[in-house]
Amino acid sequence: MSVSDEEPWSSLRQADDARLSRWEASLPPGSGEQAPSFSRYVRRSWAQARRGEVMPFALEVDGVFAGQITVSPIQWGSLRQAMVGYWIGGAWEGRGVMTLALAMVIDHLLRPQVGLHRVEVAVRPDNARSLAVCRRLGLEREGLRRGLMHIDGEWADHVVHVRTAEQMEADGALVARLAAKAR
Structure with missing residues:
Protein backbone atom coordinates (compact mmCIF):
# COMPACT_ATOMS: atom_id res chain seq x y z
CA MET A 1 0.00 0.00 0.00
CA SER A 2 1.20 3.48 -0.77
CA VAL A 3 -0.28 6.97 -0.61
CA SER A 4 -0.79 6.77 -4.39
CA ASP A 5 -3.34 3.97 -3.78
CA GLU A 6 -5.74 6.38 -2.06
CA GLU A 7 -7.96 7.14 -5.06
CA PRO A 8 -8.42 3.55 -6.27
CA TRP A 9 -8.72 2.30 -2.66
CA SER A 10 -11.35 4.92 -1.80
CA SER A 11 -13.28 4.39 -5.04
CA LEU A 12 -13.40 0.64 -4.56
CA ARG A 13 -14.34 0.88 -0.88
CA GLN A 14 -17.15 3.34 -1.65
CA ALA A 15 -18.46 1.24 -4.54
CA ASP A 16 -18.48 -1.89 -2.36
CA ASP A 17 -19.44 -0.27 0.95
CA ALA A 18 -22.77 -2.10 1.26
CA ARG A 19 -21.06 -5.47 0.74
CA LEU A 20 -17.95 -4.81 2.84
CA SER A 21 -19.29 -2.79 5.79
CA ARG A 22 -20.66 -5.81 7.65
CA TRP A 23 -17.13 -7.27 7.76
CA GLU A 24 -15.34 -3.98 8.47
CA ALA A 25 -13.41 -3.40 11.69
CA SER A 26 -14.84 -0.52 13.71
CA LEU A 27 -13.80 1.45 16.75
CA PRO A 28 -15.74 0.68 19.93
CA PRO A 29 -17.88 3.54 21.29
CA GLY A 30 -16.10 5.57 23.91
CA SER A 31 -12.64 4.49 22.76
CA GLY A 32 -11.66 8.10 22.08
CA GLU A 33 -9.95 6.98 18.89
CA PHE A 57 -0.15 -5.41 0.62
CA ALA A 58 -2.20 -3.82 -2.16
CA LEU A 59 -3.83 -6.46 -4.33
CA GLU A 60 -3.85 -5.68 -8.05
CA VAL A 61 -5.42 -7.68 -10.86
CA ASP A 62 -4.25 -6.80 -14.38
CA GLY A 63 -2.89 -3.50 -13.03
CA VAL A 64 -6.17 -2.53 -11.32
CA PHE A 65 -6.44 -2.08 -7.56
CA ALA A 66 -8.63 -5.00 -6.38
CA GLY A 67 -8.22 -5.25 -2.60
CA GLN A 68 -5.90 -5.45 0.32
CA ILE A 69 -4.13 -7.97 2.52
CA THR A 70 -2.69 -6.85 5.84
CA VAL A 71 -0.41 -8.92 8.03
CA SER A 72 -0.83 -7.45 11.52
CA PRO A 73 0.22 -7.76 14.20
CA ILE A 74 3.47 -9.58 13.57
CA GLN A 75 4.89 -10.90 16.82
CA TRP A 76 8.50 -12.01 17.05
CA GLY A 77 10.44 -13.57 19.91
CA SER A 78 9.16 -16.91 21.15
CA LEU A 79 5.79 -16.50 19.35
CA ARG A 80 6.91 -15.76 15.78
CA GLN A 81 3.33 -15.44 14.57
CA ALA A 82 1.05 -13.09 12.68
CA MET A 83 -2.61 -12.57 11.88
CA VAL A 84 -3.70 -11.93 8.30
CA GLY A 85 -6.75 -9.89 7.29
CA TYR A 86 -8.01 -9.17 3.80
CA TRP A 87 -10.77 -7.84 1.57
CA ILE A 88 -11.42 -7.85 -2.17
CA GLY A 89 -13.61 -5.81 -4.49
CA GLY A 90 -16.84 -7.38 -5.67
CA ALA A 91 -15.72 -7.52 -9.31
CA TRP A 92 -13.06 -10.09 -8.35
CA GLU A 93 -15.04 -11.96 -5.73
CA GLY A 94 -15.50 -15.68 -6.42
CA ARG A 95 -12.73 -15.86 -9.04
CA GLY A 96 -10.02 -17.39 -6.83
CA VAL A 97 -8.00 -14.18 -6.70
CA MET A 98 -8.02 -13.87 -2.91
CA THR A 99 -7.38 -17.58 -2.45
CA LEU A 100 -4.22 -17.32 -4.55
CA ALA A 101 -3.12 -14.00 -3.00
CA LEU A 102 -3.61 -15.31 0.54
CA ALA A 103 -1.71 -18.50 -0.32
CA MET A 104 1.19 -16.40 -1.62
CA VAL A 105 1.27 -14.26 1.54
CA ILE A 106 1.07 -17.22 3.94
CA ASP A 107 3.80 -19.09 2.04
CA HIS A 108 5.97 -15.95 2.15
CA LEU A 109 5.49 -15.54 5.90
CA LEU A 110 6.34 -19.16 6.74
CA ARG A 111 9.45 -19.39 4.56
CA PRO A 112 12.87 -18.98 6.23
CA GLN A 113 13.37 -15.53 4.65
CA VAL A 114 10.64 -14.12 6.92
CA GLY A 115 10.72 -16.96 9.43
CA LEU A 116 7.35 -16.90 11.13
CA HIS A 117 6.26 -20.11 12.79
CA ARG A 118 2.49 -19.59 12.73
CA VAL A 119 -0.03 -17.60 10.68
CA GLU A 120 -3.63 -17.08 11.78
CA VAL A 121 -6.64 -16.08 9.70
CA ALA A 122 -9.65 -15.08 11.82
CA VAL A 123 -13.03 -15.15 10.06
CA ARG A 124 -16.50 -14.33 11.31
CA PRO A 125 -18.56 -17.55 11.46
CA ASP A 126 -21.17 -16.05 9.10
CA ASN A 127 -18.65 -15.00 6.42
CA ALA A 128 -19.19 -17.95 4.07
CA ARG A 129 -16.87 -16.64 1.34
CA SER A 130 -13.90 -16.18 3.67
CA LEU A 131 -14.54 -19.53 5.32
CA ALA A 132 -14.45 -21.07 1.82
CA VAL A 133 -11.07 -19.43 1.16
CA CYS A 134 -9.66 -20.99 4.34
CA ARG A 135 -11.16 -24.36 3.40
CA ARG A 136 -9.76 -24.23 -0.17
CA LEU A 137 -6.31 -23.50 1.27
CA GLY A 138 -6.60 -26.38 3.72
CA LEU A 139 -5.98 -24.14 6.72
CA GLU A 140 -6.54 -25.92 10.02
CA ARG A 141 -9.64 -24.74 11.85
CA GLU A 142 -8.40 -24.13 15.35
CA GLY A 143 -11.46 -22.82 17.16
CA LEU A 144 -13.74 -19.95 18.09
CA ARG A 145 -12.55 -16.74 19.71
CA ARG A 146 -15.44 -14.96 21.36
CA GLY A 147 -15.64 -11.20 20.82
CA LEU A 148 -12.24 -11.14 19.14
CA MET A 149 -12.68 -7.89 17.24
CA HIS A 150 -15.04 -4.94 17.02
CA ILE A 151 -16.73 -5.30 13.62
CA ASP A 152 -19.48 -3.15 12.12
CA GLY A 153 -20.43 -1.71 15.51
CA GLU A 154 -20.27 -4.79 17.76
CA TRP A 155 -17.85 -7.26 19.30
CA ALA A 156 -17.79 -10.21 16.93
CA ASP A 157 -16.78 -13.84 17.36
CA HIS A 158 -14.25 -15.22 14.89
CA VAL A 159 -13.25 -18.71 13.82
CA VAL A 160 -9.46 -18.96 13.75
CA HIS A 161 -7.68 -20.91 11.01
CA VAL A 162 -3.98 -21.65 11.27
CA ARG A 163 -1.01 -22.70 9.19
CA THR A 164 2.36 -23.46 10.76
CA ALA A 165 5.86 -23.80 9.38
CA GLU A 166 5.74 -27.52 10.22
CA GLN A 167 2.58 -27.92 8.14
CA MET A 168 4.23 -26.15 5.23
CA GLU A 169 7.28 -28.38 5.53
CA ALA A 170 5.11 -31.52 5.62
CA ASP A 171 2.49 -30.53 2.99
CA GLY A 172 4.39 -28.13 0.77
CA ALA A 173 3.65 -24.54 -0.18
CA LEU A 174 0.01 -23.53 -0.53
CA VAL A 175 0.60 -22.01 -3.98
CA ALA A 176 2.05 -25.29 -5.26
CA ARG A 177 -0.93 -27.19 -3.84
CA LEU A 178 -3.35 -24.80 -5.59
CA ALA A 179 -1.48 -25.21 -8.88
CA ALA A 180 -1.61 -29.00 -8.54
CA LYS A 181 -5.38 -28.88 -7.96
CA ALA A 182 -5.83 -26.68 -11.04
CA ARG A 183 -4.18 -29.21 -13.35
Missing part, protein backbone atom coordinates in the same frame (compact mmCIF):
# COMPACT_ATOMS: atom_id res chain seq x y z
CA GLN A 34 -10.72 8.18 15.39
CA ALA A 35 -10.16 6.30 12.16
CA PRO A 36 -7.06 7.78 10.52
CA SER A 37 -7.07 9.40 7.12
CA PHE A 38 -5.81 7.16 4.32
CA SER A 39 -2.45 8.94 4.08
CA ARG A 40 -1.95 8.72 7.85
CA TYR A 41 -2.93 5.04 7.78
CA VAL A 42 -0.35 4.35 5.04
CA ARG A 43 2.40 6.34 6.78
CA ARG A 44 1.71 4.54 10.08
CA SER A 45 1.65 1.15 8.30
CA TRP A 46 5.00 1.80 6.65
CA ALA A 47 6.54 2.94 9.95
CA GLN A 48 5.27 -0.27 11.56
CA ALA A 49 6.52 -2.27 8.56
CA ARG A 50 10.03 -0.84 9.01
CA ARG A 51 9.91 -2.13 12.61
CA GLY A 52 8.76 -5.58 11.40
CA GLU A 53 5.29 -5.26 12.99
CA VAL A 54 3.08 -5.09 9.86
CA MET A 55 3.13 -6.05 6.18
CA PRO A 56 0.57 -4.11 4.12
